[in-house]
Amino acid sequence: MYSLIVVPPPTTQDAEHRTRIHLAPGERLAFGRSAHGNGLRIAHDGVSRRAGEITAQGAFWLLSNLSREQTYVVENPEGAGEHIKVGPGRLDAPVPFEFSRIVLPASGELLPLEVWAPRHDHVRFADDPDGTATVPAFSLDRTKRYFAVLAALCEPRLRGAPHAPLPTVEQVVERLRPAWPAASRASVQWNIDYLAVKLRLKPGPETADPGPRLNGKKESLVSLALRFDLVREDDLVVLAAPSRQGVR
Template identity: 35%
Template sequence: MSVHPLLIDEADEVVTVQQDYESDTPMDTHHLAPGQTRTFGRGGRNRDVDMRLAAGDRAVHRHAGDIISHGDHWRISNLSPNKSYIVENTERLAGFVQVPPNTHGMLVPFETSRVRIPGAEGEHSFLVMAPAACSAILVPGPGGDLQDTDDWEDSTGERTEANSFRMDRWHTYYRVLVAYCEPRLRGLTPPVPTQRQVAERLNIGPAAVNAHVDYLLKDKFKVELEGGGHGQGWRAQALIEKALYFGVVTERDLVILDQENDTPKGLG
């Protein structure tokens, strides 16, 4: 999609989408006047997108979503059938919203945002700057038909969305993940349990908990374990944030912790 020239008087109604300085995903800068849209995703094969995030990452939808400018604010559509995206408020570390699958036209109430798209080898992200913070209530847009399912499986049988945060919910590592998320989901204090508390909750050894945490961070969420923070607390915090941000663990998964006769398995 070509970028139309913008008048100087319209500069206060331009939404800018650009490369994230914290991401390796290359991207041109896009200036959107009111009413303009930019598509994003993996692209390729008859699926042309304006912002190609991950040409070789098959866990990213070919047409993953849209950014729509409304002048003083913008909206996002998540066209994935089975994964959530995250929009972070870069001006406040704790501010973010989750964009569920099959969401059309969700209003983003942040002036400066980072959009995170989960992939097979980590995340792809880009920045969106609106001219003014929007105070409207965050609600999904009008319900319409779901996106074309041609993007889900193409004529060669290539399956997208395949390997992004894939979890085996019968393995002990997933029970460890749920146990770490349990206090946050139940609104308990403190929200981050200790390694020993998780070990006692699951009736396994602290060393096993440590091994499962390393496996989840490195192999599932692609988080660098070296130099990621100070002390042990950052590992648990990173694990919880990744799981809850992208909806890998939700309240309905807490039943896993109460299941009886559950035989723990090794890393998988």
């Protein structure tokens, strides 16, 4: 199976059709302004003659920045602002995103070079011989009210606005009303406080230590949830689904 599919930017000679380039594991694709030595020519005066190189590596890929001055940014379009920077002269920087957009600065323009990595390798789990299960790092029940509250907090950034301000408690209440008619400011705030304990941002009730005051509680919850994929875009269906749980 191909490891990578590279979609050229619209400035290339085949801009009308944007022919996709397939790379198998171990194959390399050099790109730049020059037609010599590059598998992908990007015909723009602001792009280095030999700008960079992409190398397929199974379920991930490597990016080499061969320019002298420009830093390249590799964005994850589905990652709520997730990105990495590859500085000038950096070789073989690993990129783990399934969908990526290399942003090439070019004389006042930002050229997008898309890279898709559809190959997924997974471990085949065998039965544990001692019969003990690993305790999950974060235990969340997607049928509970608290998960719907967390999904509502994460929704703006999951919808493609990675730097959007978080909704207020009142806005969360209104967002949850179709599925949870009895939602109130007090009940939503209770669930936010509960999530802070459940996700170990605050000590639990079993300890007398109240822990440090948690400023920006909502921001901390959303940051943790998005960083570890505790809430994904697919999970936003809980905001529209009829509620079957009792009100907390």
